[in-house]
Amino acid sequence: MIILVVVISLSVLILVHEFGHFASAKIFGVKVEEFGLGFPPRLFAKKFGETLYSLNLLPFGGFVKIFGEDSDERTPKSFSAEPVWRRSVIILAGVFMNVVLGWLVFSAVFFAGAPSHLFIAQVLPDSPAYEAGLKEGDIVLTAKSGEVVLDDPVPSGEFIGLVNAVSAETLELEIMRGEDVFGVSLKGRENPPEGQGPLGVSLVDVGFAGESFGKSFVKGFQITVSTLKLVAVSFVDFFLKLVVQPGVLETVAGPVGIVALASQAGSLGFVYLFELMAFISVNLAVLNLIPFPALDGGRFLLLIIEKIRMKPISRKVQTAINAFGFVLLLVLMVLITIQDVGRLID
Known part of the structure; x- marks a missing residue:
């Protein structure tokens, strides 16, 4: 379509x-x-x-x-x-x-x-995200660990905070790739390489509020x-x-x-x-x-x-x-x- x-x-x-x-x-x-x-x-x-x-x-x-x-x-x-x-x-x-x-x-x-989304801009090789099959361009719809759930749109700050808080615990993600939506389970690294973060991804918040007719x-x-x-x-x-x-x-x-x-x-x-x-x-x-x-x-x-x-x-x-x-x-x-x-x- x-x-x-x-x-x-x-x-x-x-x-x-x-x-x-x-x-x-x-x-x-x-x-x-x-x-x-x-x-x-x-x-x-x-x-x-x-x-x-x-x-x-x-x-x-x-x-x-x-x-x-x-x-x-x-x-x-x-x-x-x-x-x-x-x-x-x-x-x-x-x-x-x-x-x-x-x-x-x-x-x-x-x-x-434009609708807000949490967009995966980069997936580093040999990282937990890479091993879990995440790819550049994927959209994170929801994130869950234990009783903590982040729903779409997932703010990057809250997502990073959740990942850092649960560290090596299992993180359940709902991912959209193209027209497909699927689940991914992965665990972050407790001691990741410098500058990589527990999952090894770069994230971007996309989306913005509409303007008035004249301003647009x-x-x-x-x-x-x-x-x-x-x-x-x-x-x-x-x-x-x-x-x-x-x-x-x-x-x-x-x-x-x-x-x-x-x-x-x-x-x-x-x-x-x-x-x-x-x-x-x-x-x-x-x-x-x-x-x-x-x-x-x-x-x-x-x-x-x-x-x-x-x-x-x-x-x-x-x-x-x-x-x-x-x-x-x-x-x-x-x-x-x-x-x-x-x-x-x-």
Whole structure:
């Protein structure tokens, strides 16, 4: 169930991006030939006005086909016939929509608040927690020793106090991992290594109270701006390191890795899943701004060059550049997907 929600959520992020291109083209009177939900093969299509609206088999996002986008045809309602500034707005509208979506979802998260949980952030090797089968990402729902019971949400301070008090006595935990809930029995160490604690785990309290409607929008905007800066700096740092440390590519996650990560977030509650989706939406905005062929940023760069030259770059050159970029991105995506699958198997 969670995986289905994750796939739908990721599809919405892409669809909103494409809607930005669609809406801006319509506003400027540029003909939109097709707006598709999902990717072909086509299941159903209906034409309203000059645009064909289609429902397609592969449910991953969507696409928009704008008249004259891939040709030099300068007829009325053609993309190519529009001035550079209008074409720039149409190209960058998808990025804008991803930022707006991120802001709205972040705001909704702050308004709703997030349920509190005690989250296991780290399990040290050869510790009682490790031997009992606890893993990073597990949630402690309840803790019991003798007549002392801590119910969900378990505060980390009270949990640590209980563990220290019972020392080597048996501790009964109720754990949630993904959609599974199960019990674990373990005993702490009386004399653990320095800095490890009786169980050998690191704990994090997650969750926060909801804000008022107005404050949630302000906080949502602030976190969106902060995320934009963080992601932009991270991308620059990544590409600089990639030149001298090709191994840094192993830290990248593709669609499979994102689905796995989002499934973990969803297990904490849908609020955490939506928070991650907001972050990914902002991430997509920055990613698409990279001046690389086939991305919105690459197409925008070609428009800047056209403006400087005072004449458009030949369609043959643009097609070759974008085709090269698309193939390179496709190869990169395949490699990252193989890497993601390998991680899941491990």
